[in-house]
Amino acid sequence: MPENVHDAKVWDVVVVGAGPAGSAAALALARAGCSVLLLERGPFPGSKNVYGGVVYARVLDEILPQWWLDVPVQRWVTRRSTMIMTGHQALTVDIRAQNWGKAPFNGMTTYRPDFDAWLAGKAVDAGAVLITSTVATGLIRDGRGRVCGVRTDRPGGDLRARVVIACDGVNSFLAKEAGLLPAADAGHHTLGVKEVWSLPPEVIEERYALGRREGLDIEMLGCTRGIPGGGFLYTGHDTVTVGVVVSVEALAKAKVRPEELIADLRAHPAIAPGLRGADLKEYAAHLIPEGGYRTMPKLATDGLLIAGDAAGMCLAAGLWLEGVNFAIGSGLAAGAATAKAVRAGDFSAAALASYRTSMQANFVLSDHKRMKDAPKLVLNERLHAQYTSLICDMAEAIFTVVNPEPKPRMTALLRRTVKDHGVRWRDLAKDAALGGRIFR
Amino acid sequence: MSMNSHHVDPPERLPVVAFEDRMATVEFRVGQRAHIVVDSDVCRSCTTQACVTACPANLFAPTSDGGILFNYEQCFECGTCYMVCNSQGALTWSYPDGGHGVVFRKG
Incomplete structure (x- = not known):
């Protein structure tokens, strides 16, 4: 660790975790002229991170114009399929959009060690100090209980800061210590x-x-x-x-x-x-x-903000599966709100409240709020135990030619398939209504 | 290929990946300190021992006396074990020291 990193220095902000949330926060803060220390526990950013494969990066348009010119991309997603399957069947809805293969692009596949290191590099270019191989092991609080730094696993590694932004991932031990997240869930x-x-x-x-x-x-x-x-x-x-x-x-x-x-x-x-x-x-x-909007924790206490997975910002809503974009969006919002607090010299939860309001005004919390009941549907047992095979059987029956029998009527086919799967019409109607409400 | 062949090919024979081979694809910078400690005495009274099947790295092995044997060296640091653990105090969970533990290359 460089000598000037700890000791008596008080950083404007210590950001814990150089994933997309942390690096976006550090980038926004450094651009705003704050002194920022970005901590990463792995040997390099992204080394601890795994995801579902696609980054939607339009959220970067404003802070990194033409980000696509140097982002480490594997492939631009121009074909997206949703497949409903059983052990021996598959029904696929497949969309191909050539527009997604050119600027400003849509989704890209990339490896997290590449993407996260790239974004952390942007924060460093803007003036943030990145320290890897260092674990933030706990929060430091002042006499009035306000967060004013983090302990690390380096000898003499206490780091003082006006504000700490915890972007330490899905297991966020800092958010747990602050009482914002339950111990296990x-x-x-x-x-x-x-x-x-x-x-x-x-x-x-x-x-x-x-x-x-x-x-x-x-x-x-x-x-x-x-x-x-x-x-x-x-x-x-x-x-x-x-x-x-x-x-x-x-x-x-x-x-x-x-x-x-x-x-x-x-x-x-x-x-x-x-x-x-x-x-x-x-x-x-x-x-x-996967709790979504309904289980999202409080996002700020005095001297502390949480962002990204640590704040439960991830949309696993069936049709839409996104996370990195929400991490970046929340990181940028946390950075902007913190820069404002630093300028005002007030680091209380109230002074940091613009973090939440700015995300209510953009996609980060709007999308989560709109999809607030999605976890109920996505984790619904009937969907997985009955509906997938019902849909596949129905599709198979529609396209199976049973001559010399004439074609069955669709309604008769549906009645029979629903009955064969032991599905109650009442449940089906209820779940369909829930799906309709969520995706309307 | 004969055009009048009226059978489909048999199902694919897929490579079976042995668990050791699967784990051998992952880089671990093993630290000196065990970052997760399991209190096997507590595990003995656990009726589910859900960690045994749920751990994606298969690090929790039931022992003949009803306890759990755990090896931290090939841990993904994912958190599944403490999430499914229903025995208070059986698991002491922390991250490996900085720079140690799993290193994903294509995560």
Whole structure:
């Protein structure tokens, strides 16, 4: 650690965690002229991070114009599929949009060590000081209980700051210590596990019908043995990543090992041919905050803000699966609010309140609020145990020609399929109404 | 290929990945200190031992006396174990010291 980092110096802001939230906060603060120390516990930014594969980076348009010119991208997602499946069926809705392959782009696949290090580099370019391989082990409070720094695992490593921004991820021990997050909350977290398989770029492009630098993102439902959750597959330049996200609580109850769910998916007739001959490059796992708006913690106390996964900012809402953009959005908002507090010389929760109001005015909290009931639907047992197979059977029946029998009427087919699956019309209507309300 | 073949190919034979091979793809900079400590005495009275199946790195092994044997070295630091643990005090959980532990390359 450089000598001038601790000792008597009081930083305007110490940001804990050089993920997308922390680096965005540090970037905004450094641009605003604040002294910023950005702490990272891994040997480099992104080394502890795993995600579902796609970054939507338009949130950077303002602070990093033309960010796409030097962002470390694997492929630009021009094809997105939603696949509903059973062990032997798959019904896919597939959209291809060539506009997503040119500026200002839409989603991109990228590896977190590349993307996170790139964004941290932008913060450093703006004047933030990045310190890696350092764990923030606790909060320092002043005589009146206000947060005024963090302890680290370096000898003599106490760091003083006017404001601390905790972007220390889904397990945020700083937010837990501050009483903002519960110690453990299996019901509102999912576990993501994934495998990265390597294939030559031209093989990927042929198998997944992609042009050069174009990518595919598949989101799947019905591939998790009835455990609430889903699967995903996305293409990198020379890799295909396949994985599942499942409710932590339900996974534990089902006594299923997570990697077995990936193995199921890899063996599925809709997925297996795409992975033929590939080599396993990396296996990874990470938790995801899934409680949404209803379980979102308080975002500020005196001298402390939380952002990104630490604040539960992640949208796993079936149609939309986003997280990195919310981390960046909350980091930028936290940085702006903190810069204002530093200018005013007031670091109380009240002085930091513009953090929340600015996110209510943009996508970060608006999207979360709009999707506040999504966790109820996405983690609904009926959806995973019954509806996915009901939909596949219905689709199979529609396209099965049963001559010499005439075609059955759609309504009769639906009645029969619903009955065969033991689904109650009342539940179906209720869940459909919930879905309609959420996605309206 | 004969055009009149009227059977489909048998299901794909997929490479089975042994768990050790799967974990061998992950880089770990193992620290001196065990960042997670399991109190096996507490685990003996646990009826679920959910950590055994839920841990994605498969680090929790049931022992013949009903306890749990844990090895911290190949830990993803994900937090699943403490989230599913229902025995108060069985797990002491912290992050590895700075710079140590898992290093993802394609996360």
